Amino acid sequence: MKTYDIEVQRLKSLRHDKGLIEIGVDALVLPRPARDEGAAGSCLSLPVDQARALMLLLKQQFAELDKLQPRSRRSGRC
Numbered sequence: 001m002k003t004y005d006i007e008v009q010r011l012k013s014l015r016h017d018k019g020l021i022e023i024g025v026d027a028l029v030l031p032r033p034a035r036d037e038g039a040a041g042s043c044l045s046l047p048v049d050q051a052r053a054l055m056l057l058l059k060q061q062f063a064e065l066d067k068l069q070p071r072s073r074r075s076g077r078c
Helices: 048-068
Strands: 004-017 020-031 043-045
Touching: 004 048, 020 048
Parallel strands: 004 043
Antiparallel strands: 004 020
C-alpha cells in the first residue's frame, strides 16, 4: 500500500450528492517514506482554523441530509 502525507492548504468547496460528500481542497500530496514501525497509513494535516471550518461545513451537510430523511428515520433508532 502506498502512503502519503497530505497537507491541506485551502478548503474550496463541500457538497453532497447521492450519498457521497465531496470536499474540494488545495492540497500538497507527498509520498510518505516506508517505515518498519507501526501501522502504515496516510496522514492528513490541516491548520486548526481550517479543521474548525471543515467541521462546521460537515455539520451543515449532515443537517441537510437529515432533512431529506423521513421522520421515522431521523430518530437514530434504525
